[in-house]
Amino acid sequence: MAPGAPSSSPSPILAALLFSSLGLPLAQAIVVYTDKEVHGAVGSKVTLHCSFWSSEWISDDISFTWRYQPEGGRDAISIFHYAKGQPYIDEVGTFKERIQWVGDPHWKDGSIVIHNLDYSDNGTFTCDVKNPPDIVGKTSQVTLYVFEKGVRGDGPGGLAVQGGLGAGGCGGEGRAGGRGKIPGLMPFRLWEGGQKTAVAERCTSETAGNGCGARNRRCVAPLTPLLVFPPLLVPTRYGVVLGAVIGGVLGVVLLLLLLFYVTRYCWLRRQAALQRRLSAMEKGKLHKAAKDSKRGRQTPALYAMLDHSRSTKAASEKKAKGLGESRKDKK
Amino acid sequence: MLLLLLGIIVLHVAVLVLLFVSTIVSQWIVGNGHATDLWQNCSTSSSGNVHHCYSSSANEWLQSVQATMILSIIFSVLSLFLFFCQLFTLTKGGRFYITGVFQILAGLCVMSAASIYTVRHPEWHLNSDYSYGFAYILAWVAFPLALLSGVIYVILRKRE
Numbered sequence: 257m258a259p260g261a262p263s264s265s266p267s268p269i270l271a272a273l274l275f276s277s278l279g280l281p282l283a284q285a286i287v288v289y290t291d292k293e294v295h296g297a298v299g300s301k302v303t304l305h306c307s308f309w310s311s312e313w314i315s316d317d318i319s320f321t322w323r324y325q326p327e328g329g330r331d332a333i334s335i336f337h338y339a340k341g342q343p344y345i346d347e348v349g350t351f352k353e354r355i356q357w358v359g360d361p362h363w364k365d366g367s368i369v370i371h372n373l374d375y376s377d378n379g380t381f382t383c384d385v386k387n388p389p390d391i392v393g394k395t396s397q398v399t400l401y402v403f404e405k406g407v408r409g410d411g412p413g414g415l416a417v418q419g420g421l422g423a424g425g426c427g428g429e430g431r432a433g434g435r436g437k438i439p440g441l442m443p444f445r446l447w448e449g450g451q452k453t454a455v456a457e458r459c460t461s462e463t464a465g466n467g468c469g470a471r472n473r474r475c476v477a478p479l480t481p482l483l484v485f486p487p488l489l490v491p492t493r494y495g496v497v498l499g500a501v502i503g504g505v506l507g508v509v510l511l512l513l514l515l516f517y518v519t520r521y522c523w524l525r526r527q528a529a530l531q532r533r534l535s536a537m538e539k540g541k542l543h544k545a546a547k548d549s550k551r552g553r554q555t556p557a558l559y560a561m562l563d564h565s566r567s568t569k570a571a572s573e574k575k576a577k578g579l580g581e582s583r584k585d586k587k
Numbered sequence: 588m589l590l591l592l593l594g595i596i597v598l599h600v601a602v603l604v605l606l607f608v609s610t611i612v613s614q615w616i617v618g619n620g621h622a623t624d625l626w627q628n629c630s631t632s633s634s635g636n637v638h639h640c641y642s643s644s645a646n647e648w649l650q651s652v653q654a655t656m657i658l659s660i661i662f663s664v665l666s667l668f669l670f671f672c673q674l675f676t677l678t679k680g681g682r683f684y685i686t687g688v689f690q691i692l693a694g695l696c697v698m699s700a701a702s703i704y705t706v707r708h709p710e711w712h713l714n715s716d717y718s719y720g721f722a723y724i725l726a727w728v729a730f731p732l733a734l735l736s737g738v739i740y741v742i743l744r745k746r747e
Contacts, residue, residue, distance in 0.1 A: 293644055327630075328618065328620045328621045328630055329630070330620070330630065339744030352701035401644070495650070496650075497647045497654065498653050498654045498657075499653075499654075500652045500654075501650070501651050501655065501656055501658070502661075505655075505658050506658070507695075509662075509692065513685075
């Protein structure tokens with residue numbers, strides 16, 4: 257079974273690195289992994305995966321416990337227990353004869369299958385693993401959502417979708433086919449399913465009985481490294497749309513603002529340049545006019561001077577005096 | 588004039604508070620024994636204290652609701668900031684266009700968040716017996732207030 261991969265992780269350094277990068281304290285000896293959510297149609301079956309990482313060898317006394325808390329309910333009840341190589345299944349409660357043990361402790365797998373889903377199965381399932389002497393650690397929870405049949409489909413159509421998604425999530429080749437087969441299925445549902453395949457090991461058990469079963473089984477192997485540390489995958493998927501929407505809108509707004517300001521700046525600059533040219537032209541006119549008027553005023557004086565110079569020497573002396581006076585005046 | 592200025596700021600801060608409360612508080616939908624918001628589902632006891640919370644689903648529509656609520660907060664905060672900037676830099680007789688535009692954007696964001704939530708919440712909220720909680724109503728209240736304050740900003744002229 258797929259979640260057996262942690263035992264095959266050979267280098268403890270790598271594991272330690274990964275754990276420290278995940279922010280998990282290494283002192284926490286046992287870490288249990290489940291999906292975050294699992295979806296299933298009414299009447300179908302769903303696999304609740306549970307794997308764990310332990311610093312100890314797998315002991316013979318290893319035990320798995322599944323607890324169930326109904327949606328809105330207060331108390332959690334034990335529905336499954338595995339101890340000393342023997343599964344103990346709920347034989348009186350709501351899951352009577354509906355739970356199947358599909359795990360294998362040697363592969364660090366404590367998965368169960370719930371058959372014949374009903375709306376009343378909505379709720380939180382908690383997986384608890386004890387691997388004596390390694391018993392300290394958190395449990396992990398998976399929320400089950402049961403959909404009506406029409407939405408996810410339970411007939412051949414539904415199987416086709418699940419198979420297509422499984423193949424799409426693993427091989428990438430079957431997705432288009434899976435989408436094409438069910439035109440009525442809404443895209444976000446498909447996405448949810450796709451997410452599940454990416455996060456979890458959906459393609460193993462659920463698609464048995466349709467054409468892509470073999471392909472899906474084969475594709476478990478490349479997925480296993482992902483299954484070892486599901487927390488690496490879940491958050492990225494979780495906030496993708498959130499981040500995209502925020503980033504997109506902020507980007508668009510900033511772009512518009514920038515565009516607006518650039519346009520305004522250019523416009524203002526052009527306006528200013530125009531203004532300057534206009535004013536320069538006006539100034540130039542004025543300046544020219546002023547010069548002209550000066551020349552107009554000066555030239556007669558020059559002529560006058562010339563006239564004076566042409567006159568008698570006495571007159572020239574007078575003129576010199578007059579010039580000196582005028583210089584004095586100027587000063 | 589000072590009174591008007593104070594009133595505008597109070598209105599803006601009120602919008603901000605409404606946005607924050609409606610984004611954070613886990614009371615968008617309440618039913619018997621559980622309360623849901625954009626971030627988590629909580630089961631509660633009859634006395635009102637929270638028993639157990641788990642994070643909400645990764646539904647795309649829910650994520651877009653989260654995103655638009657966050658965006659509206661960002662825009663509203665930005666608008667308040669810009670208002671103070673423009674208050675000191677704007678020339679006499681100028682209008683608070685940028686401030687107003689951001690505030691109106693915040694209003695539109697919270698409107699789209701609330702309407703998406705109204706239409707799409709059955710997809711991730713599967714209980715049939717529920718009623719809308721006060722955080723949801725606050726989000727709807729924040730929408731006209733934000734729009735109003737945005738329009739006031741656009742209309743307003745700086746006097747001195």
